Amino acid sequence: MQKENVSTNIFDDLWDFFSSIKLTVVVLLSLAATSIIGTLVPQNQDPAMYYQAFGEVWYRIFHVLDIFDMYHSWWFQFLLLLITVNVIVCSIDRLSATWKIVFGKTRSFQAARFRQLPRREEFVSDRSQEKLAALLAPVVADNFSYSTVEKTDKSTLVFGEKGRWSRLGVYVVHLSVVLLLLGGLIGSIFGFDGFVTIPEGESVDRVQLRNGHAAIPMGFEIRCDDFSVSFYDNGMPREYRSSLTLLEGGQPVKQKDIIVNDPLRYKGINMFQSSYGVLSPKEVSLNFESLESGMNYQKTVKFGEQTDIPEGLGRFVIRDYTGNYRIRGQDVGEAFFGVLVQADKAPVEIVLPTKIPGFDNMRKGAVAVSIRNYTPRYYTGLQVTKDPGVWVVYAGFILLIAGCFITFFMSHQRLCVEITGSGKKNKVTVAGFSNKNKLGMQNQVTRLSKKLQGVVNNAPSTMQSEDPS
Amino acid sequence: MNSSIVLSLTTFIYAFSAFWYLAAWVFGKTVFGRVATWTVIIGVCGNTLGIGLRWVESYQLGIGHAPLSNLYESLVFFAWTIAVLYLIVEKKYHNRTIGVVVLPLAFLAMAYASLSPNISDKIQPLLPALKSNWLIAHVMTCFVGYAAFAIAFGLSGMYLLKRRQTAGSGSLLSHFPETGVLDELTHQMVMFGFLFLTVGIITGAVWANSAWGRYWGWDPKETWSLITWFVYATLLHARLMRGWHGKRIAFLSIAGFLAVLFTYFGVNYLPGLHSYGAMGQ
Numbered sequence: 001m002q003k004e005n006v007s008t009n010i011f012d013d014l015w016d017f018f019s020s021i022k023l024t025v026v027v028l029l030s031l032a033a034t035s036i037i038g039t040l041v042p043q044n045q046d047p048a049m050y051y052q053a054f055g056e057v058w059y060r061i062f063h064v065l066d067i068f069d070m071y072h073s074w075w076f077q078f079l080l081l082l083i084t085v086n087v088i089v090c091s092i093d094r095l096s097a098t099w100k101i102v103f104g105k106t107r108s109f110q111a112a113r114f115r116q117l118p119r120r121e122e123f124v125s126d127r128s129q130e131k132l133a134a135l136l137a138p139v140v141a142d143n144f145s146y147s148t149v150e151k152t153d154k155s156t157l158v159f160g161e162k163g164r165w166s167r168l169g170v171y172v173v174h175l176s177v178v179l180l181l182l183g184g185l186i187g188s189i190f191g192f193d194g195f196v197t198i199p200e201g202e203s204v205d206r207v208q209l210r211n212g213h214a215a216i217p218m219g220f221e222i223r224c225d226d227f228s229v230s231f232y233d234n235g236m237p238r239e240y241r242s243s244l245t246l247l248e249g250g251q252p253v254k255q256k257d258i259i260v261n262d263p264l265r266y267k268g269i270n271m272f273q274s275s276y277g278v279l280s281p282k283e284v285s286l287n288f289e290s291l292e293s294g295m296n297y298q299k300t301v302k303f304g305e306q307t308d309i310p311e312g313l314g315r316f317v318i319r320d321y322t323g324n325y326r327i328r329g330q331d332v333g334e335a336f337f338g339v340l341v342q343a344d345k346a347p348v349e350i351v352l353p354t355k356i357p358g359f360d361n362m363r364k365g366a367v368a369v370s371i372r373n374y375t376p377r378y379y380t381g382l383q384v385t386k387d388p389g390v391w392v393v394y395a396g397f398i399l400l401i402a403g404c405f406i407t408f409f410m411s412h413q414r415l416c417v418e419i420t421g422s423g424k425k426n427k428v429t430v431a432g433f434s435n436k437n438k439l440g441m442q443n444q445v446t447r448l449s450k451k452l453q454g455v456v457n458n459a460p461s462t463m464q465s466e467d468p469s
Numbered sequence: 470m471n472s473s474i475v476l477s478l479t480t481f482i483y484a485f486s487a488f489w490y491l492a493a494w495v496f497g498k499t500v501f502g503r504v505a506t507w508t509v510i511i512g513v514c515g516n517t518l519g520i521g522l523r524w525v526e527s528y529q530l531g532i533g534h535a536p537l538s539n540l541y542e543s544l545v546f547f548a549w550t551i552a553v554l555y556l557i558v559e560k561k562y563h564n565r566t567i568g569v570v571v572l573p574l575a576f577l578a579m580a581y582a583s584l585s586p587n588i589s590d591k592i593q594p595l596l597p598a599l600k601s602n603w604l605i606a607h608v609m610t611c612f613v614g615y616a617a618f619a620i621a622f623g624l625s626g627m628y629l630l631k632r633r634q635t636a637g638s639g640s641l642l643s644h645f646p647e648t649g650v651l652d653e654l655t656h657q658m659v660m661f662g663f664l665f666l667t668v669g670i671i672t673g674a675v676w677a678n679s680a681w682g683r684y685w686g687w688d689p690k691e692t693w694s695l696i697t698w699f700v701y702a703t704l705l706h707a708r709l710m711r712g713w714h715g716k717r718i719a720f721l722s723i724a725g726f727l728a729v730l731f732t733y734f735g736v737n738y739l740p741g742l743h744s745y746g747a748m749g750q
Contacts, residue, residue: 021710025703032699032728039689039739071687184685193683232532232594239597260597261680272682273597385682393684397671404667408660436709439653 018089027083034079038070084181091174098171101412102164107146109159113433114416119442120431121449125456126424129156135459136417136428136452143448144415158417160432167435169406172399179396186389192216193387198224199279199379203247207384218269218384221247227276227378240273242380258382268386275381280321284336285372288313291365298372313367314342316350325353332356336371411436415445417452428452472523473590476545479515480579483548486512487576490568494644502565509552509572516549516579523592532594537608540737541590544582546608550616551575558620562654564646570623603676611669611694615729617662618701622726624655625719632716652715655722656708663701670694689739693732700725 017023041062050068051059066073114120125132133149133156141147144160151157194207194216203223206215225243232238239259246254246266256264263272280303288297288309301307306317318338325335335353342348352371353359361368415432430449434441489505492498523536523545536542555571582588595604628651634642645651673691674684685691704721707713713721 021706024706025711028699028703028706032696032703035692035696035699038687039692039736043687234594236594237597238594259600261601261676263679263682270682272680274681383682387683390678390684394675397675401664401668401671404664408664437657439650439657 018085019093023086031079044069087174087177091171098167102167114431117431120429122429123453124427129419132419139455155418155420160415163410163412166406166410167412169403172403176396176399179392183389183392187387191387194384197379197381200224200227224380227380270385272383274383277379278323279377279379281374281377284374287370287372289368316340472519476519477583479512480583482512483576487572490572494566494569513552527592534595535605541582541588544578547612548575548578550612551619554616566645571620574619598680603672607672610665614662614665614669617658618726618729621655621658621722624651625722627651628719690736693736697728697732700728
């Protein structure tokens, strides 16, 4: 007996702890405060960078506290778990009471509760109680989804009620928060986040994961048929476009051009345009200008393949290529590197920046080499993700918006029109309250009272309409 | 007439209206208040025209897009939402003293956009990542939320001043709405802003998922918008469930707006990727 009591108490204490709003406030503010850290310390950078930036002692402290990947750290996840448990326990704790209010078969209106309200609207009329009730009840019924008339020995009461179900809005919000966190969890367990780089004309079947170094098979191949980039007149990038073909067992199964904001989706895996780069072209068309004869010779050479220059001026080979060559710290774009071998001389390394024609003429050698043209070759960088939790998250999004709207802008409203007095001197008192937006409810009571007064005043005169009995 | 001139004029019109609201409050003259209201209406018309012209001009440049793509354009839209939302509040609650604190905010947003040397008012083409239908929905909802929080911030400031008013003193503060009304109105504005901030964060997440394949990446702007969301969520829970009122709600509302400002401006000084709204673009 004793033991059971103790365990019940512990359970009660735990329940009280997790159902308290104090916990909500503390955890929400803790989440807000700690989230700041990750915006000040760049996340998931190279450890060497952190070591340099913070020094050894702070590096070690931050490392122990997982500051460098804080949103995935045990303590941040713990806060998220706390808020989840808090939301669930709070909702369960309060739902049964709300459920009774929302779905209760019997509705109870206590006239005393309305009489205690600080603000009530009143007007007097010389009509009888019965007549007033008959006039006012339909107006209340028009404005409230449920209405009823009660008669006591001294007064007649018209009650109206609407928006009971809006009390469930907050549970919809809480459910949505749980769905968001659940969806995130599903994604992190069953999904992946990786990238691939594919040179034009080539294909890959494995994706490199971002966290960790594993490459996992996708179950199909992605081939990049073409990549293109276009620019605005001011040099800003306009569009990145990759033509992709998906292959299964060597057979094409899907083809699509993707651009940023328009990904390719196949079998739960999504491919997003994310980056690009240039690769060394396969062949280059060159021009050799002989200083002695002034003659120009054109030749198309393959990368790494030696070619003889006419007039016995030597042999030339393209060895290397870069997308961003720097001259005195200035980026001048693409450049080729070649080697010129002449008889009886040491080999000369030649740089050919494509945007500076005649660059090699400045060397003043027996032959000046220049680039005529070449076909640029790109590789495309794709973000490849799989997230089976995303639909749970989206469901959470929809519920979150709907729930917030219901919670903030709809309320459970109750109204009481009380007609008191006797004979030809009757007083009508209008009062109402709602569970939210008290100010708005008061305004509404005032408006409704004016409307009721109008109905009473505009009704046909007493003599004609009232029952002579 | 081009959009820059119209928007510069709008800046001054908002300054004028702020001045008239101040005059109406200090001298207690209704006629000044009426002038102030009409000045705001003219300002909103100018603001609307400026945004519309800018939209048209972007098409004339052959890079047509909604004018919501950089810091300048967002500030202009921010001022517009503050002014429009304020007019609605004024119409609903019949008190012009709120304009004394709110209109300067609309003016400041416009003045900062027009006068700061770091902010370019040039119409720029859209980067590939911004070419999405989610752009308009995301930016609009975020800024309606921010504007509501800005007004809540103004109301909280008024509340803190008003509660120091000594009984019976005929000071200027007596023209402010009652503390209860200010408190309730702050709450209303926060709820309205919270709904829009929520939708703003969600549209951003859906957009990020269609552009980069993840709905949440903890980049500084995302994180700060979530911090803002946490602060206002705290306010709403404290009020609805613990019955917090008055001073504490006012302080939370001010803290929330500081988080909004940091989300909007401060984040640009942090390392990160969400740079479209940053300086110099």
